[in-house]
Amino acid sequence: MRLVRDVRVRAPGKINLSLTAGPPREDGYHPLETVFQAVSLYEEVLARPTGGEIAVETRGRGADRVPDDETNLAVRAAHLLRERTGVDGGVHLTITKQVPVAGGMAGGSADAAAALVACDDLWETGLSRAALSELGAELGADVPFALAGMSALGTDRGDVLTPVMSRGTYHWVLAVQDWGLSTPEVFAELDALRGDVAVAETQAIPRREGSAAGDVVAALLSADPLVLARALHNELEEAAIGLRPELADVLAAADRAGALAAVLSGSGPTVAALALDAPHAASVAGVMRGAEAAADVLVVTGPMPGARAVTAVG
Ligand SMILES: C[C@](O)(CO)[C@H](O)COP(=O)(O)OP(=O)(O)OC[C@H]1O[C@@H](n2ccc(N)nc2=O)[C@H](O)[C@@H]1O
Numbered sequence: 284m285r286l287v288r289d290v291r292v293r294a295p296g297k298i299n300l301s302l303t304a305g306p307p308r309e310d311g312y313h314p315l316e317t318v319f320q321a322v323s324l325y326e327e328v329l330a331r332p333t334g335g336e337i338a339v340e341t342r343g344r345g346a347d348r349v350p351d352d353e354t355n356l357a358v359r360a361a362h363l364l365r366e367r368t369g370v371d372g373g374v375h376l377t378i379t380k381q382v383p384v385a386g387g388m389a390g391g392s393a394d395a396a397a398a399l400v401a402c403d404d405l406w407e408t409g410l411s412r413a414a415l416s417e418l419g420a421e422l423g424a425d426v427p428f429a430l431a432g433m434s435a436l437g438t439d440r441g442d443v444l445t446p447v448m449s450r451g452t453y454h455w456v457l458a459v460q461d462w463g464l465s466t467p468e469v470f471a472e473l474d475a476l477r478g479d480v481a482v483a484e485t486q487a488i489p490r491r492e493g494s495a496a497g498d499v500v501a502a503l504l505s506a507d508p509l510v511l512a513r514a515l516h517n518e519l520e521e522a523a524i525g526l527r528p529e530l531a532d533v534l535a536a537a538d539r540a541g542a543l544a545a546v547l548s549g550s551g552p553t554v555a556a557l558a559l560d561a562p563h564a565a566s567v568a569g570v571m572r573g574a575e576a577a578a579d580v581l582v583v584t585g586p587m588p589g590a591r592a593v594t595a596v597g
């Protein structure tokens with residue numbers, strides 16, 4: 284029997300270096316081929332034991348737009364873990380957000396991943412990473428990657444992961460908005476643009492045999508940001524711009540600021556602009572701040588590890 288203690292876990296946000304999507308399946312999901320990179324923008328979840336209730340409070344960027352009830356993804360993660368393992372513990376979760384809410388960077392998924400790791404530790408449920416990842420996939424397509432981190436190819440709903448070897452560190456400038464885009468709405472806009480309707484799951488394969496992911500995988504081995512810049516590609520970009528035309532101005536602002544290339548992350552609205560190195564990233568960020576194209580402009584690096592404990596207080 285060990286002392287009661289707090290567990291603090293952090294999980295990274297992600298950007299999608301490439302994303303291709305097929306027509307919707309009957310369950311509403313779109314088959315994806317996407318290459319994820321975890322970046323140095325983190326969600327932190329502090330888990331404290333309670334008598335039995337599961338509760339949450341959220342601080343940090345966009346906290347006022349995060350639910351504090353049973354729909355919070357971290358709360359759902361704790362309930363799911365408790366149900367499946369039969370433990371009788373409770374937990375109070377304090378989320379500190381850096382990842383923009385509904386920003387296409389999987390902030391809610393990172394909260395769920397961090398909560399799974401934290402509660403597994405707190406309640407001593409002893410699940411393997413693979414078992415946590417299976418639970419995570421029930422909560423959202425992006426949760427397994429928030430657990431895994433680094434760089435990975437995601438297929439199926441984006442939740443079936445194959446690790447991708449990456450050399451070097453990539454320097455990104457993120458143009459972050461203080462408003463969000465709904466992932467289902469962006470996918471629905473993509474379907475409308477293409478005239479796609481739901482098809483049986485067996486027929487639902489990505490529309491284009493993905494050279495986009497292949498190009499990114501090859502680029503990540505090169506360690507050359509100029510090669511990666513040429514490979515960045517996101518099929519949701521046009522749909523997101525259809526919903527929020529000002530995103531075209533953000534992409535243009537990144538270009539004018541001298542970024543090697545810029546791409547929408549996931550379903551947006553965050554735009555990730557690639558730089559050559561740290562000084563170049565600082566310069567691009569400075570120009571983008573001056574252009575007032577975004578609510579906030581951040582410099583991050585990737586790839587970064589997935590959800591893991593940062594301290595455990597006795
Ligand atoms: C767009 C991405 O961020 C790319 O990494 C993810 O695929 C989104 O992952 P996520 O937000 O964790 O997705 P979920 O919470 O599982 O799904 C939310 C909704 O997004 C849409 N969705 C999501 C993933 C996917 N492959 N196809 C979809 O059509 C569906 O309408 C789904 O009901």
Ligand SMILES: Nc1ncnc2c1ncn2[C@@H]1O[C@H](COP(=O)(O)OP(=O)(O)OP(=O)(O)O)[C@@H](O)[C@H]1O
Nearest residue numbers: 355356384385386387388389390391392394425466
């Ligand atoms: N812990 C949480 N943090 C953020 N959003 C949450 C959380 N729990 C539930 N939500 C809800 O989920 C929605 C999506 O939030 P999230 O920040 O994960 O979007 P996203 O980064 O665009 O996701 P993705 O990139 O996975 O599509 C929000 O609008 C919010 O209402």
